Amino acid sequence: MPSLRRAKPAAAQSTDAGPDTPPSLTPAELAAQRRKRRTGTLIATPGALYLLIFFVVPLGLITVYSFATRTSTGRTSLSGWNLNSYERIADDVIGGIIARSAWLAFLTTVLCLVVAYPFAYYLATRPPRLRARLLVLVMIPFWTNGLVRIFAIRFLLGSNGPASALSEAMGFGTFRILFTPTAVVLGMVYGFLTFMVLPLYVALERMDWRLVEAARDLYASGAKAFWRVTVPLTRSGIVAGCVLVFVPSFGSYVVPEILGGAKTLLIGSYVARQFQAARNWPLGAALSVLVIVAMLVAVAINQRNSANAERTQGVTR
Amino acid sequence: MSSAPPPDAGSSVPAVEMHGISKRFGDVVAVDGVDLQIGDGEFFALLGPSGCGKTTTLRMIAGLDIPSEGRLAIFGEEVASWPPDRRPVNTVFQAYALFPHMTVAQNIAFGLQMRGIRGADADRQVAEATALVQLEGMEHRRPSQLSGGQQQRVALARALVNHPKVLLLDEPLGALDLKLRQEMQVELKALQREVGITFVFVTHDQEEALAMSDRVGVMSEGRLLQVGTPAEVYEHPANRFVADFIGRTNLLEGVTESSSAVRLDAGAVVAAANGLAAGSAAALSVRPEQVRLHRRGETPAGAPCLDGVITDATYLGHAFVYTVAIGPTAGASGTHASERAATITARSETGSAALAAGEPVSVSWSPEATTVVAD
Numbered sequence: 001m002p003s004l005r006r007a008k009p010a011a012a013q014s015t016d017a018g019p020d021t022p023p024s025l026t027p028a029e030l031a032a033q034r035r036k037r038r039t040g041t042l043i044a045t046p047g048a049l050y051l052l053i054f055f056v057v058p059l060g061l062i063t064v065y066s067f068a069t070r071t072s073t074g075r076t077s078l079s080g081w082n083l084n085s086y087e088r089i090a091d092d093v094i095g096g097i098i099a100r101s102a103w104l105a106f107l108t109t110v111l112c113l114v115v116a117y118p119f120a121y122y123l124a125t126r127p128p129r130l131r132a133r134l135l136v137l138v139m140i141p142f143w144t145n146g147l148v149r150i151f152a153i154r155f156l157l158g159s160n161g162p163a164s165a166l167s168e169a170m171g172f173g174t175f176r177i178l179f180t181p182t183a184v185v186l187g188m189v190y191g192f193l194t195f196m197v198l199p200l201y202v203a204l205e206r207m208d209w210r211l212v213e214a215a216r217d218l219y220a221s222g223a224k225a226f227w228r229v230t231v232p233l234t235r236s237g238i239v240a241g242c243v244l245v246f247v248p249s250f251g252s253y254v255v256p257e258i259l260g261g262a263k264t265l266l267i268g269s270y271v272a273r274q275f276q277a278a279r280n281w282p283l284g285a286a287l288s289v290l291v292i293v294a295m296l297v298a299v300a301i302n303q304r305n306s307a308n309a310e311r312t313q314g315v316t317r
Numbered sequence: 318m319s320s321a322p323p324p325d326a327g328s329s330v331p332a333v334e335m336h337g338i339s340k341r342f343g344d345v346v347a348v349d350g351v352d353l354q355i356g357d358g359e360f361f362a363l364l365g366p367s368g369c370g371k372t373t374t375l376r377m378i379a380g381l382d383i384p385s386e387g388r389l390a391i392f393g394e395e396v397a398s399w400p401p402d403r404r405p406v407n408t409v410f411q412a413y414a415l416f417p418h419m420t421v422a423q424n425i426a427f428g429l430q431m432r433g434i435r436g437a438d439a440d441r442q443v444a445e446a447t448a449l450v451q452l453e454g455m456e457h458r459r460p461s462q463l464s465g466g467q468q469q470r471v472a473l474a475r476a477l478v479n480h481p482k483v484l485l486l487d488e489p490l491g492a493l494d495l496k497l498r499q500e501m502q503v504e505l506k507a508l509q510r511e512v513g514i515t516f517v518f519v520t521h522d523q524e525e526a527l528a529m530s531d532r533v534g535v536m537s538e539g540r541l542l543q544v545g546t547p548a549e550v551y552e553h554p555a556n557r558f559v560a561d562f563i564g565r566t567n568l569l570e571g572v573t574e575s576s577s578a579v580r581l582d583a584g585a586v587v588a589a590a591n592g593l594a595a596g597s598a599a600a601l602s603v604r605p606e607q608v609r610l611h612r613r614g615e616t617p618a619g620a621p622c623l624d625g626v627i628t629d630a631t632y633l634g635h636a637f638v639y640t641v642a643i644g645p646t647a648g649a650s651g652t653h654a655s656e657r658a659a660t661i662t663a664r665s666e667t668g669s670a671a672l673a674a675g676e677p678v679s680v681s682w683s684p685e686a687t688t689v690v691a692d
Contacts, residue, residue, distance in 0.1 A: 211416060213414065217381065218475065222400075
């Protein structure tokens with residue numbers, strides 16, 4: 001960079017630009033700018049192509065299909081465009097599934113927050129070396145196959161599993177939560193806990209603890225300092241964690257399939273069913289679009305939240 | 318350690334009283350057996366280089382650190398084990414520690430709210446505190462929208478609104494630029510007189526400490542070395558560290574001859590009262606502004622006098638600062654092998670005749686202007 005700058009006066013002289021000419025770019029600078037832009041385009045191309053082929057195109061197809069018609073034989077006809085699939089979303093059955101999915105996702109999010117906040121707090125307040133080790137421990141489940149982990153939970157919660165045996169030994173009778181919404185929520189909390197822990201950890205790790213001391217100095221008890229200072233200042237982490245947990249919980253497919261029973265039909269499974277057994281691609285597509293829109297709203301909330309956090313805290317950090 | 322009694326003001330109960338206060342962090346002794354009394358209404362400065370334990374001492378008064386040992390009382394009440402929210406003290410933190418998610422008014426109101434003061438009463442007190450630090454019109458800004466000096470005022474108002482019995486200030490001017498810092502020194506001093514609250518002020522800036530405080534406590538390596546008025550610690554430093562740390566001084570190494578004379582390593586016996594046994598290693602502290610320069614041979618009678626050569630002359634506008642080499646290398650004949658070279662810094666008003674480097678001179682000082690310090 002410095003060499004470029006030094007080149008400027010020389011270039012300016014060669015084009016006979018006097019000292020009074022307005023600050024415009026010299027040919028050398030323009031060339032450098034063009035080179036930079038070209039390099040940028042080049043390195044972004046592979047990623048952009050990949051996303052275009054495997055994300056944008058399928059997403060477009062889904063959107064198109066959601067306006068298509070299902071023929072009586074279960075084929076998808078692209079000739080008659082209509083909103084029938086979207087109208088069906090308001091249906092009691094589907095509405096119930098959406099409400100149940102949202103409710104379980106909400107429960108999962110709240111549980112994750114309650115479990116993850118103290119843990120992230122603990123993590124963030126350890127000495128740096130211990131912190132790094134504990135973080136690795138948090139990540140380990142991620143390196144294990146998700147399906148294996150969920151089946152392990154199924155074994156754990158099953159009526160022949162250890163949880164049940166323990167409950168029986170303690171005189172509480174057998175343990176029957178597998179294939180219930182409770183099992184689904186437990187499984188999702190486990191599966192998505194890391195998504196809550198990490199943003200909370202980042203927020204708490206950035207936390208300026210002197211502010212808590214200031215609050216304590218200003219007559220706040222430990223609990224009051226926590227609610228009035230720590231929580232508001234880690235709000236960005238809380239919102240990010242909630243979005244990151246709620247979104248996949250809402251559309252979750254694997255966990256409810258394995259741990260949920262017939263009564264716990266959630267939107268993820270329902271969408272899959274439309275594409276497979278029910279052969280109603282337009283409805284499945286419409287529901288997918290709905291889920292995607294819900295996620296986009298959540299992401300937008302998250303973005304606004306982090307922009308706010310930067311605005312209010314940026315300069316004093 | 319000369320421990321001057323606090324000047325009498327207000328009640329006879331000291332605002333802060335420490336007996337044998339120590340604080341250890343693992344193997345590190347941050348504060349080592351500090352005894353200190355700070356009077357009611359006093360402006361007290363804890364002065365020392367970074368890492369000397371002054372901030373830890375302040376934090377123990379605030380309750381942010383709990384002493385490992387010793388007794389600590391605030392206005393006669395034993396508070397050593399009290400949590401910070403129970404203590405009648407407030408702190409202005411080093412980087413202000415303003416709540417970034419609250420407005421100026423919300424920051425100032427925080428302490429009141431925590432004590433259950435709300436509504437019109439709280440609003441009135443916040444307005445008063447805002448006026449006290451001249452921040453009217455800024456109430457609805459966020460700390461990030463304020464300049465450093467304004468943030469500093471918010472921090473002051475946030476503490477003072479609670480009418481603490483003792484206000485603790487941890488390097489409150491450290492983050493400001495020189496000009497603003499000097500303005501704030503004057504303002505803080507005036508503010509303290511106005512509110513009449515005991516101020517305990519931590520700083521590493523000796524000029525700031527001397528300029529602002531009624532008494533100064535000098536700390537080094539966890540120990541409180543000397544407590545006294547600014548004049549006492551400047552003119553009669555208790556030991557070598559204090560002499561060196563407070564202001565600029567010439568430390569001339571030597572050995573005491575008697576209780577009234579010191580043999581300097583630079584090769585002269587000079588009159589200097591000291592309370593040390595004959596033959597102890599000591600240093601003579603002479604402030605640069607007390608050093609007189611004379612042309613060689615024109616020395617006044619009766620004053621301690623050394624011959625030397627000017628090695629450097631620096632023009633500062635209002636004064637000259639000269640460095641004078643004294644002792645064996647200065648060209649004097651008949652020196653002993655045991656004599657060692659030394660340099661003396663002298664400072665003189667610009668009005669006097671300028672001397673040039675290389676000039677042979679004699680230096681003198683009045684015996685009363687010096688202090689003999691041991692290690």
